[in-house]
Amino acid sequence: MLTRKQFLRFGALAGAAPLAAPFVVTAKAADKITWRSSGHGPASDPSQIYHDMLCKSITKASDGRLTVKPFVGGSIVPAYQELDAVEQNVLQMAYTCPMYNLDKWPAAGLISSRPGCLAGNALRSWFDFAGGADLMNKMMGESYNAMTFPGALSPLPPEVFFHSKVELKSMDDVKGLKARCMGDGGEIFKRLGAATVIIPGGELYEAMQRGTIDAFEYSTLASNWKMHFNEVAKYVYVSPARAPSDPQVFFVNKEAWAALPDDLKELVQGLVARFTQDQHEYLEYESIKAVEEFRAAGNEVRQVPEDIVAALTAEADTFYAEKSEKESPIFKEIYDSMTSYRTAYEAAHA
Incomplete structure (x- = not known):
């Protein structure tokens, strides 16, 4: 039986059966699909780096059946408009902060870098197991052509105030x-x-x-x-x-997602869950080191x-x-x- 970590990392989400090892899908020329995916930050931002690594990992693990081409935030559409580009199928996937879409959904700010938000893995467990992903999809609505899924949120450590x-x-x-x-x-x-x-x-x-x-x-x-x-x-x-917490979420275009074979859906979900959790753990570790690095630099x-x-806190409650x-x-x-x-x-x- 898979552990919880293996369950999230290897694609057995939402009750799906785990993939057999090795975690690679054999390519068939007729089945090859290409996606474009964008992060929301500059190339030096770790979230963009992890986004790019994920795209390459999906391409490699699928043996080229699903090639995901990574783009830096702002290179395909203006910065912070990545989710709309997914909805319009200009992008098939994006890694961005929900709060960048407050113009459409006031509730988007609740899940992003807000006073009183759940911290760290408490936020991720709410999103994955307590209905958070479903609530985000409900917020976006059936007519909006983008969706997310459990495992797609990286909570990240607290932001610098x-x-x-x-x-x-x-x-x-x-x-x-x-x-x-x-x-x-x-x-x-x-x-x-x-x-x-x-x-x-x-x-x-x-x-x-x-x-x-x-x-x-x-x-x-x-x-x-x-x-x-x-x-x-x-x-x-x-x-x-x-x-x-400073959560970022992967979103996919609904039609592009529906067109994926089930084995590729499992592959994408499993790798997304792995990289979002890895990014969180990496930044927890690096943030501890960064305190002394800032001090050594004279800050x-x-x-x-x-x-x-x-x-x-009082104003946030109000x-x-x-x-x-x-x-x-x-x-x-x-x-x-x-x-x-x-x-x-x-x-x-x-």
């Missing part, structure tokens, strides 16, 4: 702060008086150099170290309060002042209570599901 040129000693320093802050966190900080803007990750280094912004959130300590953000911001503020790594955390009342029912359904799961998870791990 802020890289900042400005010392943040209290809430007074947040008011008027020119900051790149995405998703619901950006809306909440705006309510707290910050001047928040949306800027693609690949443009953050230059935006800090030019003074367009004074601070930004982007990703994990490990990812941000590899993007050389130590060169443009003196302060590295850490706290899980703003984004306990000051600090905890976020308690009054900022308290203000953010924000989500309001949204749960005024948005479509799926918003409250996802919010209540995640909240209930967090309560149960914490009770089980007390």
